[in-house]
Amino acid sequence: MKPCIVPCLLLVLLLAVGACEVQVTEPPQGRSTGQKVHIEKIAGHFTLSRNGQPFSIHGASGDPRYIRELARAGGNCLRVYDTLNLAQVLDTAHYYGIAIIADLPLPKSQHLSFYRDQAKVKGQMNAYRSFVDRHKDHPALLMWMLGNELDFPYKPNYTPFYRAYNDLLAMIKQVDGQHPVATALTNFQRRTITNIRLKIPDLDVLGINTFGLLKDLEQDMADFAWMWKGPYFVSEWSINGYWEVPKTAWGASIEDAGWKKKEELLSRFHQEMPVKDPRFLGSCLFYWGQKQELTATWFNTFTAGGQPTPLYEAYALLNKDTLPYLPAPQVAYMLVDGAGAAGHIMLNPGQAYTANIVFGIAPDTNVRADWSLRSEDWYNLELDTLVPVVSYDHLLNALDTMSIQFSAPAREGPYRLFATLSYPGSIATTLNTPIYVIE
Incomplete structure (x- = not known):
């Protein structure tokens, strides 16, 4: 030694x-x-x-x-x-x-x-x-x-x-x-x-x-x-x-x-x-x-x-004792074809899927939902380095306040579906679900 x-x-x-x-x-x-x-x-x-x-x-x-x-x-x-x-x-x-x-x-x-x-x-x-x-x-x-x-x-x-x-x-x-x-x-x-x-x-x-x-x-x-x-x-x-x-x-x-x-x-x-x-x-x-x-x-x-x-x-x-904004909508979680993020959601390229939001308390009629589908920036199979985030919002088709239909991107890899919800004058709540498109 x-x-x-x-x-x-x-x-x-x-x-x-x-x-x-x-x-x-x-x-x-x-x-x-x-x-x-x-x-x-x-x-x-x-x-x-x-x-x-x-x-x-x-x-x-x-x-x-x-x-x-x-x-x-x-x-x-x-x-x-x-x-x-x-x-x-x-x-x-x-x-x-x-x-x-x-x-x-x-x-x-x-x-x-x-x-x-x-x-x-x-x-x-x-x-x-x-x-x-x-x-x-x-x-x-x-x-x-x-x-x-x-x-x-x-x-x-x-x-x-x-x-x-x-x-x-x-x-x-x-x-x-x-x-x-x-x-x-x-x-x-x-x-x-x-x-x-x-x-x-x-x-x-x-x-x-x-x-x-x-x-x-x-x-x-x-x-x-x-x-x-x-x-x-x-x-x-x-x-x-x-x-x-x-x-x-x-x-x-x-x-x-x-x-x-x-x-x-x-x-x-x-x-x-x-x-x-x-x-x-x-x-x-x-x-x-x-x-x-x-x-x-x-x-x-x-x-x-x-x-x-x-x-x-x-x-x-x-x-403080009081908030300068109204509280956020009571959103519980997001499901993609009935599965949550812990379900390891894998999708087929180009196929249509539905995502929906589950509320802890039913929302008012004036709740607004903004959806976005994006690539991940932490993952690059060849280089193992950060890559630019790319939006795939053109693949989204809103159904109603609580659900959306989308086509899975054609390219294999990891993506994430985001939703942001708020009322006029309220705090905006956010949630997202990671998905993987596999050929």
Whole structure:
């Protein structure tokens, strides 16, 4: 057997830093550091302080075009993923009373060719120096997010990445001493947190992007508090991700209907969010807006047409007593020729089929249904890469509000049948069923 060199070296490093505290401000009770936004630790409890007042993050992560709707739903913070038009985003957020967590995107640590290129690293540093200096005094800014879901490896050949990251972190703190700096991790990872603790000791706070594993987060952080003693917040959370749900025989993830998403989100927050943890600073729901992520509806709080979905409804109910919209139609599920998604629906090309919607409560006569048949973007038999989503709506023939007839596409492969239903002025509920056309 080879000698266990790396673990032993890691143990020595851990013992060397074990007695150190993560660097956060710890002013005495009643004193202010003078920062616009800072993290206080008093009697073992971490608090995000904004302009001298405690600030708990009740936010979302996503599209700044929906800032007004975030305020209507009772949110107080939006995390934005890029630097595009940040000045306008900050102005709009300030108008609606929303704080902004601003991401500063970075190349993944695996892109060592970038981090070994001093000209590129210097260019990134200069660009972000100017950017941070330009926006640091805006009253809507809450904190900087330096990288999203970067990997933080242990191996020594990643030294150029760590050097560049620490230089950027030091620059932000030198240019803007008024706002904390965080980074967002994929789930709780001991290895990643250990490497951050050892190699990036000046980071102020951790963001954790987690979905189905949210239930374990509080205990995981408590068990690892000897390594990371500092504060954290949940920078992305929602219903189970498409990687965490049952799949069809051909590997298509089965997406819940809107009402079930609403129930799951409410239950997850009340039962799993670590709100009693003294190191917990708050959470941001994912995804505020609409984006294609496996499907066009999975995490979205809005449809492509801008209508709020049951996930928006659940989020608003977490923050407020009343909804700004009428509730969504009570849709239960969709059937294709009498079978649900768990029935692994396989169809013959060109053949006619019927799909119908089953309601939990009979709908009013003014309910509207929009149907769509689309290819999947996650599946490519030859290349195993994403492919453009193609619409096959020309194959649909509406029968009535609750049913539709369609012809299966001629080309073999995976597809998905979508339905979006709403009343005038109501939240729109979504549901879909994956199908496979086989020759």
